[in-house]
Amino acid sequence: MVYVFLAEGFEEIEALTPVDILRRAGVEVTTVGVGGEYITGAHSITVKADVKDTDVLPKDIEMALLPGGMPGTLNLDASDTVHAFITKAEKQGAYIAAICAAPSILGKRSLLVGKKATCYPGFEDKLLGAEIENCGVTVDGKIICGRAMGSAVEFALELVRALKGSEASEKVRSAILA
DSSP, X not given: OEEEEEETTOOHHHHHHHHHHHHHTXXXXXXXXXXXXXXXXXXXXXXXXXXXXXXXXXXXXXXXXXXXXXXXXXXXXXXXXXXXXXXXXXXXXXXXXXXXXXXHHHHXXXXXXXXXXXXXXXXXXXXXXXXXXXXXXXXXXTEEEXXXXXXXXXXXXXXXXXXXXXXXHHHHHHHHTO
């Protein structure tokens, strides 16, 4: 199961593009509302999450996905549930994916030490110990980082590649004409 965390002020495209593309590839995805069922993004789009953070336990994690946006990233970082899922994903050897400002959460937890990472420009100093790359997506072991909203499709296709393989990723890429 892929868990996508939505907190007030999340970047809508960075959250919903991966949800859409992963589901097109047949990946089971659950959106988790941090602080409630209805979460409003950074651009005033309200999304109904599949489940509230108080009603979900970290089990059977294939991936924990953190979209960026402000103040969404700060709200994710303040969530005990989000941190519990990151911890569980790390212990289970599951993927942890973050885009835009959200890799800063991984940096604060020292999960990027010695790993390639990217983020929204200006957040590089928060990626403690990371080997910063100026590109759309980085993959280093079980950590996948995306740069920004403009990289959302590339990021999502890389998530599919990680979970379902290159053929599945290319099939979706062809279908969406990316």
